Structures are given as C-alpha cells and as structure tokens.
Amino acid sequence: MLVALAGLGVLLSLAHRLSADEGQILTGAWNLYNGQELYRDFFEFIGPASFTWVGGFFRVFGPSYWVALLASQTLLLMSIWAFFLCSRLLIEHRPTALATSAIWVLIATTPPFINHNSYSSFLASAFLLMMIRTLKTRRLIDAFLAGVLGGVTVFFLQPKGGILLIVGLVTLPWLGMKSVGDAFGGTRVESGPAGSRDLPGRRSIIAPLVASYLGGAAVVGVTGLVFWGLNPAQAVFSMARGTVAMNHLSLSYLPLLGFLSIAGLIGFASQREGLLDSVGKLLVAIQAGLWLSTAHLPDLWHLWINSFPLLLMVGRLGGRSLNRPLAPAVRGVIAGLFGIVLMAGVGQSVVRNLDHTRVTRSWISGLNDVLGGEEFFAFTFLPSFYLEFRVPNPYYNSVLYVGNHPPEHFQRNLETLSDRRPPFVLLDYASVEKYGHTLENPIDRFLRRNYRRAQSIPHGQGTIEVWERL
Numbered sequence: 001m002l003v004a005l006a007g008l009g010v011l012l013s014l015a016h017r018l019s020a021d022e023g024q025i026l027t028g029a030w031n032l033y034n035g036q037e038l039y040r041d042f043f044e045f046i047g048p049a050s051f052t053w054v055g056g057f058f059r060v061f062g063p064s065y066w067v068a069l070l071a072s073q074t075l076l077l078m079s080i081w082a083f084f085l086c087s088r089l090l091i092e093h094r095p096t097a098l099a100t101s102a103i104w105v106l107i108a109t110t111p112p113f114i115n116h117n118s119y120s121s122f123l124a125s126a127f128l129l130m131m132i133r134t135l136k137t138r139r140l141i142d143a144f145l146a147g148v149l150g151g152v153t154v155f156f157l158q159p160k161g162g163i164l165l166i167v168g169l170v171t172l173p174w175l176g177m178k179s180v181g182d183a184f185g186g187t188r189v190e191s192g193p194a195g196s197r198d199l200p201g202r203r204s205i206i207a208p209l210v211a212s213y214l215g216g217a218a219v220v221g222v223t224g225l226v227f228w229g230l231n232p233a234q235a236v237f238s239m240a241r242g243t244v245a246m247n248h249l250s251l252s253y254l255p256l257l258g259f260l261s262i263a264g265l266i267g268f269a270s271q272r273e274g275l276l277d278s279v280g281k282l283l284v285a286i287q288a289g290l291w292l293s294t295a296h297l298p299d300l301w302h303l304w305i306n307s308f309p310l311l312l313m314v315g316r317l318g319g320r321s322l323n324r325p326l327a328p329a330v331r332g333v334i335a336g337l338f339g340i341v342l343m344a345g346v347g348q349s350v351v352r353n354l355d356h357t358r359v360t361r362s363w364i365s366g367l368n369d370v371l372g373g374e375e376f377f378a379f380t381f382l383p384s385f386y387l388e389f390r391v392p393n394p395y396y397n398s399v400l401y402v403g404n405h406p407p408e409h410f411q412r413n414l415e416t417l418s419d420r421r422p423p424f425v426l427l428d429y430a431s432v433e434k435y436g437h438t439l440e441n442p443i444d445r446f447l448r449r450n451y452r453r454a455q456s457i458p459h460g461q462g463t464i465e466v467w468e469r470l
Helices: 002-012 020-033 049-061 065-090 094-108 116-137 140-156 158-177 199-228 231-240 254-272 278-293 300-304 308-322 328-371 384-388 407-420 430-435 442-450
Strands: 376-380 424-428 451-459 462-469
Touching: 002 065, 002 094, 002 328, 020 049, 020 065, 020 116, 020 384, 049 065, 049 116, 049 140, 065 094, 065 116, 065 308, 094 116, 094 308, 094 328, 116 140, 116 158, 116 278, 116 308, 140 158, 140 199, 158 199, 158 231, 158 278, 199 231, 254 278, 254 300, 254 308, 278 308, 328 451, 328 462, 376 384, 407 442, 424 430, 442 451
Parallel strands: 376 424
Antiparallel strands: 424 462, 451 462
C-alpha cells in the first residue's frame, strides 16, 4: 500500500509550471549552481535549505525544472511514508488509515509543489511522526530525531520550524508527564495521590527525552551556524523593517475562520469519543502551531498544506466509527463515496497538470522567440525565467516589491541594473498588487526613463510586459 501511495504521489506531482512561487526556489538553486553565495551575492527572506537541497540535485543531475521536481518528490515520498506510519499508529481501522493517507497525497501534491511551504510541511509531518513515537516508546533516539527534524524545518521556513520546536519543547514534558500509554493501550499514569508517587520516576524519564530533543535541535542549529551564520534569522527581521506587505493584504481571513470552526467541531467530537488523549492533544498543539506559522497569509492553500494533524484527527474519528457494527450496505456506500471523491481528485489533478505543462511549454517557446537568448531583468515576481532560459541572475533579489523589501535592496538591485542595462525587462505587477506594491520606487522610475513597453503576453495569472531598452 505504501508503494501505491508513493506512486500516486509521483504521478500527481508530474507537471511543468511557470509559477512565481516555485520560481523562488528554482532561481535560488540556479544561483548556487552558478557559483553565487546566498546572503553575499543574492538574498532571500525564506530559509536557505530549500535552495541548498535543490541546488545539490542540480550539481549531481544538472540544472532543470525536472531535476528540481525530482528533489521535491524525494521530500514528498518521505512525507508520504511519515504520514502513513502516523495513520497506522493512530487510526484503529486499517482501511480508514489508508484512505486518510491517500487524502494527504492529494493535499501534498497541490501546486505550487516546488516550494518552501510544501517542503517545510513535508518535514513537519516527519517531525510529527517522531514526536508520536517519542510519546509511545520514550526512546531517546526518537526524541533526538524529532529535534533534528524540527531544526531542519527552521532552515526551510524559519517561522514554521521555530514554532514547531517550541511546541515540541512544551508538549513533550507536559504530555509525557501525563499518560503515554493511554493512546496505545498502555498503562495510564493517574493524577492525584496514587499517581503522584510515580512523578519522580516519570520526571527522570522525561528529562533525558527533553535533553535528547534539544540535543537534536542543537546539532542542526550548530551546523546551520557553520554554513549560514545568523543570516537566516536576520533575514526575517530585515523583512520586518519594510512596511511588511502582509499588513496590506486584501485577502480575507474567512478561510482561517472556516478552518478553525471545522477544527472546533472535530475537537469536540474527539473529546466525546475519548480521542483527546496525549497523542490527540499533541495533534491539536502541532496543528495550532502550523496554522499560527501561516497566520500572515491564511489563504486556502497555505492552510490546506498545513492541516495534516487535523486530517489525522478526522481519520481517528472515522476509524473509531467504522470499527463499530455497521450494515454492509452502509459500509459499501461509504467506500463508494470515498472512491468517487478520490478518483475525482486524481482526475482533476492529472488534467490540471497536463494543461499546465502544455501551456508552459508553449509560453516558454513564444517568449524565447522574443528574447532571443539575450540577458533580461525580471521584476517584480518572475523568478522562474532565469533557469528556464539558462540566463544567469546577477541581481540581489529574485523577488522584489514595495512593502516587503527594505530600501537598500532596491538600491542594490538598481546599481546592478544600471550597470548592466540588459536589452529586455520582464514586468509583472498583477501578482503583487495585493501586497500593496506601487510604482513609486527607484527601479520603476529607472525603467520608465530607460525602457519602453514592446509587447504584453497574457498568461494564467495576468499579463507579462516585455520592455525594450531605449
């Protein structure tokens, strides 16, 4: 079954897209492949591990979109394995565990796929597995690996990894001092006078687990310091020095309210079914941490890709219900409905991927005829094109817009742009309008003095303007 899930994951992620969100990772890895150094030659707010991971695959297999896809699928397969093991540990009904894992495959392959948010969620699912195993077995190696995975997640996406580490540090002693066996049929540690006699022994068990957890995180932290210093943390704070574009989002918080409402109902049902045991509380805590990490941009996709603990809670409820006596006809209807939903999801994903790949190839071919292999500057949020056209990216930022980047970033890119004066500039404003980007910045003023609009090329998310040097 695990092999079938892995095959489904690979199938549903096979697509070639011109996505700005994927382009950040592609261009960062392309820069590393070309010998540039992160934080010296180019800058990104997001953690350095995504670029390093994909860039490593570039060095082994050569730079291309499909190699980046392979790097992403490797992390996806790890996540499918981790989620599958979580479902087997937590869900009483095996078919429900398998169905829940299949749903996670559909969620995990939702585009953008080559993306730091996806990567960090894949790692977070493995972190959850190690936390569950730690509560179940109390083995030091599981706690150590949980710390390692939390630490690694920090370098893929700093807020998410940091919050996960804090959640783990808080919940491990708290839940460990309560009952570990209650979720797995083991011995329960009762509170009160009778249980209090066991507390010193319990503390002596929990303390090494916490130390092992912190040790795993420290190993990764020290390694990160060696490679990148404090730059990943400083990058987050430098983002806050701008007006912080997320304050200007026109996006609604209704999706977050909807997810929270659903989570409340699931939590209430879990409480009634006795499923808010130690592991149930762990799922709630990690789910809260994941949603907190994306509270600055709570659209459907960011919530969706970070909701696997909630999915496991739903699976536990479903497994509990299906373990009760049910008429064969009822089971047949449930299985049939799930099959329809799964096939519809798979079919929709395959059709979408084929369409994206067809449009991307046509689009690249047409734009390549316009550029003719010449150097260009892509602004504000068009980072994919440097790799696609095999053009080195000499600019400090692959993504740059007002409200998110400090003034010195604009100035540094302006210096490079004015020195090189590339024949073409690719402009896309539609994708950053919701962030409050305006034309009142040094780069836009320079472009309007030294370039003219040659043509506009429509695409799925808006229009890309091709400007020529005067």
